[in-house]
Amino acid sequence: MINKIHIPIPPTDFELHTQQEAMPVSRPRIHSAELFGSAREVLIEHGGEEYRLRLTRQDKLILTK
Template identity: 50%
Template sequence: MNSHTPDGFRHRYRRSETEPAPRFESMPLSVRTLSSSALFQGEHEIGIEHHGALYRLKITRQGKLILNK
């Protein structure tokens, strides 16, 4: 029988409330940056060809990005 509770699992792997969120500004200046609105141009999915394979980059209903092969 499984003795783990879903709440216990979430608490162990949740980021600490005192841990600072990653800072976008800390990215090196040499990294080319595009806004998602410029990349998607009003669409919710785009295709990316990389080394002969097609990848799909999607915006989810929650506003997150998902990359699928």
């Protein structure tokens, strides 16, 4: 008689990606009024770089480096 041993095999990247998409993700939500206040533009520092987030006349957001 042969004993079967179960060896768990880690999921592939594709399987992990699919599992992560299926799980609900809690993301922080920030209202744009909290970022802008009365301004139409804010500067965001990220990774040692400076980005500019602007609010257009049509109330759209534009992020530039």
